[in-house]
Amino acid sequence: MQIGMIGLGKMGLNLVKNMIRNGNEVVAFDLNADNVKLAEEAGAIAATSNEDLVSKLQAPKTVWIMVPAGKPTDSTVEELVGLLSEGDYLIDGGNSFYEDSLRHSKIAAEQGINFFDCGTSGGKDGALNGGNFMIGGPSKEAFEHLVPLFEGISEKDGYLYTGEPGSGHYLKMVHNGIEYGMMEAIGEGYDVLHNSQFEYDNEAVAKVWSHGSVIRGWLMELAEEAFAKDANLDNIAGVMHSSGEGKWTIQEALKLGVPVPVIANSLFVRNYSEADDTFTGKVVSSLRNGFGGHAMDMKK
Ligand SMILES: O=C(O)[C@H](O)[C@@H](O)[C@H](O)[C@H](O)COP(=O)(O)O
Numbered sequence: 001m002q003i004g005m006i007g008l009g010k011m012g013l014n015l016v017k018n019m020i021r022n023g024n025e026v027v028a029f030d031l032n033a034d035n036v037k038l039a040e041e042a043g044a045i046a047a048t049s050n051e052d053l054v055s056k057l058q059a060p061k062t063v064w065i066m067v068p069a070g071k072p073t074d075s076t077v078e079e080l081v082g083l084l085s086e087g088d089y090l091i092d093g094g095n096s097f098y099e100d101s102l103r104h105s106k107i108a109a110e111q112g113i114n115f116f117d118c119g120t121s122g123g124k125d126g127a128l129n130g131g132n133f134m135i136g137g138p139s140k141e142a143f144e145h146l147v148p149l150f151e152g153i154s155e156k157d158g159y160l161y162t163g164e165p166g167s168g169h170y171l172k173m174v175h176n177g178i179e180y181g182m183m184e185a186i187g188e189g190y191d192v193l194h195n196s197q198f199e200y201d202n203e204a205v206a207k208v209w210s211h212g213s214v215i216r217g218w219l220m221e222l223a224e225e226a227f228a229k230d231a232n233l234d235n236i237a238g239v240m241h242s243s244g245e246g247k248w249t250i251q252e253a254l255k256l257g258v259p260v261p262v263i264a265n266s267l268f269v270r271n272y273s274e275a276d277d278t279f280t281g282k283v284v285s286s287l288r289n290g291f292g293g294h295a296m297d298m299k300k
Pocket of ligand 1: 095120121122123176179241242243244245246
């Protein structure tokens with residue numbers, strides 16, 4: 001089928017290549033002209049603006065947007081709702097907050113446009129070679145139109161129509177919450193090994209854990225790759241950033257009254273990792289010193 005792709009960053013460009021390899025025709029646009037050129041080299045038809053992209057598609061038109069969540073997605077959706085017509089399809093494949101997607105779905109539905117909120121997982125490699133997609137949208141019938149597209153670009157069994165609008169990005173949000181907890185557990189286990197009396201070969205450990213153990217999986221394979229490049233990760237700072245989905249999962253859990261101690265602590269550990277020093281630490285150190293006379297590390 002024919003798809004318009006807006007947003008040709010590391011995920012969008014790989015999706016374009018995947019779509020073309022699977023027999024789709026892609027019209028591509030990005031604010032960065034260099035990225036459009038790369039898409040053109042990969043076989044896409046270049047567009048010079050969102051409007052130009054939409055004008056190059058045949059009805060019913062299908063546009064996939066892959067731009068950062070928040071304001072960039074908001075403005076792109078708003079513009080496209082004005083450019084597309086009744087019966088067209090609009091897919092947000094980014095990591096949008098599900099309440100934003102509910103809003104986008106509503107303004108699209110007012111114009112008769114089928115809006116799908118699509119959580120995309122599997123990273124750059126998945127986008128290129130077979131990804132994972134969690135897709136909410138107006139109806140199963142409308143989704144049928146997109147099945148050939150997702151059949152081609154997904155890992156086998158790697159896409160799901162999740163039901164009503166918002167449910168795709170909601171599922172991706174929770175997926176990422178789980179991702180936070182799993183990665184933190186792997187990190188902590190390795191920290192124990194690293195500080196133990198034994199001399200473990202981190203890469204070899206990841207490799208053996210990847211073959212038949214309970215904790216095998218893609219994250220363990222990625223750990224093996226990372227340790228192969230840098231045996232003790234000496235060149236990497238232990239700072240962990242986050243893009244928001246862990247936080248949203250925790251906020252949602254608080255709203256629902258569901259306990260999520262592992263996911264919540266994973267985010268707090270990431271937040272701590274971003275700080276050079278913490279005021280909490282200064283306060284606790286002062287208090288220990290106050291009641292027990294325990295030594296405080298002073299600023300150098
Ligand atoms: O499923 C995936 O492929 C990943 O989750 C992907 O979506 C991305 O790497 C995260 O958004 C990073 O999230 P943080 O920056 O919050 O760790």
